[in-house]
Amino acid sequence: MKLSGVIFDADGVLQHAGPFGTEDWVWSARRHRDFVTGFYSAAAPETLADVGAFTAACGRALAQAGWPHEAASYLERWAEGAVIPDPAMLEDVRRLRAAGVASYLGSNQDAFWAAHLETTLGYGALLDGLFISCRLGAAKPQAAFFEAMLAQIPFPREELIFFDDKAANVEAALACGLEARLFTDRARYLRDLEELYGLGA
Numbered sequence: 001m002k003l004s005g006v007i008f009d010a011d012g013v014l015q016h017a018g019p020f021g022t023e024d025w026v027w028s029a030r031r032h033r034d035f036v037t038g039f040y041s042a043a044a045p046e047t048l049a050d051v052g053a054f055t056a057a058c059g060r061a062l063a064q065a066g067w068p069h070e071a072a073s074y075l076e077r078w079a080e081g082a083v084i085p086d087p088a089m090l091e092d093v094r095r096l097r098a099a100g101v102a103s104y105l106g107s108n109q110d111a112f113w114a115a116h117l118e119t120t121l122g123y124g125a126l127l128d129g130l131f132i133s134c135r136l137g138a139a140k141p142q143a144a145f146f147e148a149m150l151a152q153i154p155f156p157r158e159e160l161i162f163f164d165d166k167a168a169n170v171e172a173a174l175a176c177g178l179e180a181r182l183f184t185d186r187a188r189y190l191r192d193l194e195e196l197y198g199l200g201a
Helices: 027-042 051-065 071-082 089-098 109-120 144-149 168-174 184-197
Strands: 006-010 015-017 083-085 102-107 129-132 158-164 179-182
Touching: 006 089, 015 089, 051 071, 051 109, 071 109, 083 089, 089 102, 089 184, 102 144, 109 129, 129 144, 144 168, 158 168, 158 184, 168 179, 179 184
Parallel strands: 006 102, 006 158, 102 129, 158 179
Antiparallel strands: 015 083
């Protein structure tokens, strides 16, 4: 089988949950989790699709919740502590690209996190393309997400493989004609590449 590109999910694949929401900081860890859950439950789609609207809405929600400091301090700490890139996986991306295999991100994210991944975490420079739900107008596991992404990748879907840590997303990708595998850990991911394409670590 020919491999021209690998599509990675973000959360649970290229990056993992950080300490934010599990440690006390001004508020208790539980209060942070409750705030984030409540904010997303109440946020309108247009709020999640625009960084400025997201930031403004989060600031209003923090004020209503009694956050005693500037909203910027909360957003900064949230961005720094919510996700941690996996160095080994990022190095794998570099090795793939050095071997001539394109690497892409296929992820469900709002505009705030999309910008954070692209610029602060450096995924925009690391990967050949970022395909993110808030920009595509559809989210995994919708077929529309995969079709919109595939329309922008310059390789046939038969030459691509998709890795995600959610079975529903893997099944949806398979239904769209992509090769896809469930990501559980890096060892299994490397084994999949070896068995399917003869690519070693």
